[in-house]
Amino acid sequence: MKQLTYPFSPEAVRELKVGDMVLITGKLFTGRDAVHKYLHDGNKSPVNLKNQIIYHCGPVTMKDKKTGKWTVTAAGPTTSIREEPYQWEVIRDHGIVGVIGKGGMGQKTLDACKEYGCVYLHAIGGAAQVLAEKIKSVDGLYLEEFGLPEAIWELTVEDFPVVVTMDAHGNSLHKEVENSSKEILKTVL
Amino acid sequence: MTKKVPAKRPASKILSKKTIKKPVPKKLDPKAQTIESLLELIRVTSTEIPDDVAKTLMKARSQEEQNTTASYAMNIIKDNIDLAKFKSQPLCQDTGTVIFFVYHPPGFFQNAFKELIKKAVVKATQKGYLRQNSVNSLTGENAGTNLGEGHPSIHFYEHNKKEVEIKLVLKGGGCENVSTQYSLPDTTLGAGRDLEGVRKVVIDAVYKAQGKGCGPGALGVCIGGDRADSAYNAKKQLLRKLDDKNTLPDLAKLEKEIVETCNKLGIGPMGFGGKTTLISCKMTHANRVPASFFVSISYMCWAFRRQGVVLDKKNTIKTWLY
């Protein structure tokens, strides 16, 4: 088990390798389809994402009627491949050093990870409660007009569990597993 | 900054019965009582894994090698199941397409019941058992209620029993996206119009899904039917208990074979690599026209949310079906 602690940097994430089980402590920004398209279209991010980690997640959130404070009641990852057309540019233009999601991403993102120093961190899909428990505070809400699951939520997390499945050295666990399962597939079809 | 820390996990058990069901406090009129019961059905479906699925998942967990990413994933899945139940919060933030199957006696008022279901869905959304998860496909608008064209999905069946039975499936988007339909023959796979061809396309679907459907997955399969019925019947197979046995020996055999073969692919939990890729495969068939032969595959993620209740005369929950 390894730890990745805020502030993040391209150097720190370059130390991570495919297969590493990592606990993240620090800041995360959620962003999914609407946010990625928005940033990709050249719009300015409402918050500086340099050296930050973006989390493909549409959380379930509740607002306390009295205090107006938000809490996240469920926060698992969403399928990342939908952001494949946008992700590489968002990494390049916004200086993101980590992408958390599920299901892995494609070659464009893998290349961007290598070139700019970024990793893809696979959270456990569906583990909404375990992951929500690791969220210690909700520090900001941006682009609320996209709807709450699609907005950018600024979160502080502690020991947030992920697995490195695409590293900054061009390795992808998704590719490896796909290739090995393809070989086996040939023998069983 | 990376440093080694020891892994730690809280101990807990998950196969206990549904314990934190809230008692209904006051006497309600029949409609309000039905909404209350439906709300409880939604709560339990969203927050608790049915026992048959939990049992299968825990067996899969014990089979993964220690200190691998696969066992890491299965341990987190277990913790998540425990925690969701304990906190009475959604297992997964994608509370999915809300699909009701209502089995009712003759002379039942379907439209009136639909309205009660809608009210329960809105309430469940307000309470956070369901995420605001329904989007208008033309405008992209999310009304925040989980109501809209086609939502929730409600299917009625008349049965010969006196009581009303309601089953509910919450079908996540990630696993729905890897669900698929094949048309036989499929020349690239060398799959013909027979059970061997069916076997090939189902295994291919699991291979193509890799980890994207939040595996270990469970399949519902329909052989035949037109495109729409085929897909629907495949999904309905998810209502079967994982430990039941297909009454058709050929399909029972094929179900078993597909699970065993898919688990040789080594895709594993979350696609990290590992022993369990599939926890079950349930198959049915429907007649087709001579010109077509569809095979539909409904992929369900590990967060297999399905429950069912029987209502008594007062519309309170009499029994739980899973």
Ligand code: SF4
């Ligand atoms: S596929 Fe299932 S477990 Fe995964 S995010 Fe979707 S609903 Fe959740």
